Amino acid sequence: MLDGADEREVLWAALDAIAALGPFTAAAAYLLHDGRPHRRPPPGGSANGAPPSELPAVGAHLDRRIAALHGRSRRLDPADPWLRALALRHHGRCLGYLVVRARTVPTDEEIALADLLARQAAVALANLALARRDRARAAEHERLRSAEIRRAADLGATVSALERESAYHEALSRAAASGRGEEDIVQTLHEHTGLPALTEDRFGNLRVWAGPGQPPDRPRSDSGPRNELLHRARQQPGAARERDRLVAPIAMGDDLLGLVALVDPDRRADRTDTSALERTGLVLAPVLAHQQKLAELEPQLRRDLVEKLISGQATEDAFTHAAAFGHDLHRPHRVAVLQWPGPAGQAALGHAVTRAAGQLRLDVLVGSRRDTTIALVAGLDSGAALYRAVSEELGSAAGAVGVGGRCDCPADLPHSYDEATRALTVRRRSQDPHGSTDFEELGLYRMMGTGDGEREADRFVGEWLGALLDYDARHHTELVTTLSHYLESGGSYDAASETLRIHRSTLRYRLQRIREITGHDLGDAGTRLNLHVATRIRNVLDQQPG
Template sequence: MPIEMAGDLLDVVVLVDPDRRAAEADTSALEQAALVLAPLLFHERRLAELEPQLRRDLVDRLVSGEGTENVFAQAAALGHDLHRQHKVAVLEWPGAPEGAALCDAVTRAAERLRRDVLVGSRGATTVVLVAGEDRHDPGDELYRAVSDELGTGAGAIGVGGHCDVLTELPHSYDEAVRALAVRRRSQDPYGSTGFDELGLCRMMGTGEGEREADRFVRVWLGRLLDYDAHHHTELAMTLSRYLESGCSYDATSEILLIHRSTVRYRLQRIGEITGHDLGVVETRLNLHIATHIRNVLDPPR
């Protein structure tokens, strides 16, 4: 007996009667069962169809700061407890299925990890609220699990800071977006990066912060980078290794496998090209920051 409602076949209820003993009353009971089950099954199907959208809407409200007291009840209805501590993670997997398919893959990955999550999306970015009392960064294990689900590791995850209360979720989301942007521009664009790992690069990531970082690099290294590009030299790399070594000629020569006198000559040329006096402590600090930012965002090929 088909169970139908609004023209949709919802299920089938069957009476197994191998000895043909069923009477008219049994057939009538079967019909009544189909009538009773139809609205229940229709309701369950509608809930199943609406649940992903409800999750996306709820996540969007929470990370945008539009959450109100009723979000706790809404989350509970979806099987998620918002009273716990959370971290926000954002994911991008170019070339992989977007939208609901990617959200489903993330949900399955989280289930395998026994992580309690609330998954939504904003544009092409999947947003995950990861519940947990521990301060452990879930990014690396989530990246591996999602890679397994999708069959490709060509994706990236950014993880924001820990949230003790609901009102901190927008801040954690912003941190996660910044961490993701830095990861995507780094030498290895695939993998996971937590905001807590960024150090100086915290000022970068999106919007004006990223533009200001690029401007800072151009102010301090622009002439040197242009010289390297035009003359096919590696003076910017020499400067970076010199500053990272604590301004040691010997250490720089060992790292670059060149003679100590060559290091000295290159540094002299760097000063002439840039107009910066490497003997000034503040100048060396700004150059060190600029080379560090460049190495993270636009690493030498």
């Protein structure tokens, strides 16, 4: 978009980009001249490659509506809620409008991207105006040279300055295209001017420094002078002096993102340095706006992707979306579900999981659902290492991790999520609620964690242990515990009495009472098996989630 040969190409490049990123179609483009909008047809034919007969109607009635907008974005037709004009504003001035129509109701993210592209188009138009001003200045210099108004020395200086500006423009373009972002752009400004260069956010906090040594300690400005500087940067395009610095705004439309500055206490910056500073501000604007938008959207987009994957609603686009976050969904994954009590909350737990996965050299996508944090982990063998790493990050081991089975394709992730949830439920209801449990470790406990499974387990425990549980409740005895330890010891009187810390005769008496109360024959192998299973299930069900 920034390389368009003229305003018309910039306008229609922006419309094409908006149409490519959402359910929008291009309707019309307008450029303001002397305060009046002038419609600009698409270069080389109709919008989006459509024949003219298929373009939306853009007659005189639309021109009149655009003229009545007075520099604001708004809906154009009450009968058509998604025929909308996007004002192209830069430094408080409206430069034109993009008119789009939505085929379907756009999402908040699609609307935000459309607004961002409109602001970038405004910056591109301003950049064209600046380039035109530079060309006009060069033409004026050439005219003066031809007329021999300037002396030869002045002419040489002018040509040198223009060559220097042109060289800087090329260097700045290379830095912006390198993909290394703000740091490379500020370093290019420093190398071009020979002066220390820096960027600050709108609150005066240093973002990037390029120059010899360390950035000087600057006391934070009072809000009054700082606000005055920001107001001047909004109202007055170009660079301005602030004590020992030249500063220029970094802005997208009316949104001031920060400042770029040259440290110049000796006031040796010349016109080409000032022009370089201003151009740097223009180039940095879309870079910082993109970073800001990503910072706002990326966490929610990650959560949305994880939710679609574990609910089975993901499409083939999920591979592309995951790749945009640096994650390869083609690899085998396991789903881990985590719960950690404490005031930090899910956001802190999600960050801890990401850092822990990095320490373990695991690729992870993190999301959340209700009171649990969900991690889709590639390369995870078991949950134990993840539990330990997250515990170290949070400084607390009072949490639990449930891990589902391996998924060779994203379509298996909902099943792995269900397994991880059941594993977490069993862990939280066990006698040791803190730690990790893999679904493969559950054995007969796999029925736990689901409504039908737990109801069937309750019935099974009631059938085999109901009378004994009632007796313990009425008489405050521990016959169920005695039976559990006896069966866990394999029917050994010595091992069970030692574990219970009672005499062998006391154990025999209790076992006899158990036979009398339940009517079960403890010598029958099938009976012992059912009682053993029932006591184990009861040990899980009897615990409350932590």
